[in-house]
Amino acid sequence: MAEVSAEARIEAPAGKVWACLTDFPSYGEWNATHTSFPSGGPESLETGATFTENMKLMGFPAEVLWTVEELETDRALAIRGKGPMGVTVATRYSLAADGDATTVRIDGEFTGAAVSLMAGKLKDSATAALTESLRKLAGLVA
Template sequence: MTTIRLERRIAAAPAAVYDLVTRPARWHEWHPSSIRADAQAMESLAAGARFEEDIRSSGFTRHLRWTVREAEPPQRWCAEAVMDDGSTVHLRYELMADGDGTRFVRTLDYRLALPLLRWLNDVLMWRRVRRESNRALDNLVARFP
């Protein structure tokens, strides 16, 4: 299992940030790895909602089938995904009021099922995924000037 936990301060109220980040069909607007998500994921998704997403990360294009596991506006949102090869992703957003803004914590846990991908991840891919994740959060911060 690989874990990437990143934190940023965003100059917007937690409710505004939550409303954007829990709409997976809009992830491509700020996350460089997200290609597209199902149109019904344009709404802020509640626990139990399902959607699919295509991503391109570390040079690989993947299809993810997501289930939202937890939705507590505007504090927390968690979802899990499975890929065709059995690889899994767990994504958690935590939002806390911070003065007139939000402290946003994004935790990405993933486990690659194929031995070759696990080896590539250990050697190289996790660094690229971390860079992509950092760029995503920088883009998110820029959306709330």
């Protein structure tokens, strides 16, 4: 298993950050691993909703079938997906209001036999992607 996380303080209220975070048509503007939604984002954002995302990590393209596991408007979004080679991916976005700003944390987890072969490189690449994603998200909402 490989676990990664990144956190940033974004100078915008949680509602504004949440709106950008859950605006799937603009996902590619801030999410560093996202390449496309072949069928669009989830039709409605609710627990149990599914959607497919094409992404790229460590230079490798992957298609992930995501399921929304947790949803708390303006506070948390957790998704878990099945990727290629039996890899399971989990991502959790947490938002905490901090005055007129918001602390945003992204936690990710990769599990599966293929992960153990490249866990170190995967952690480095995924952490860099999360950090870049938060930087871009801050730029969009600030």
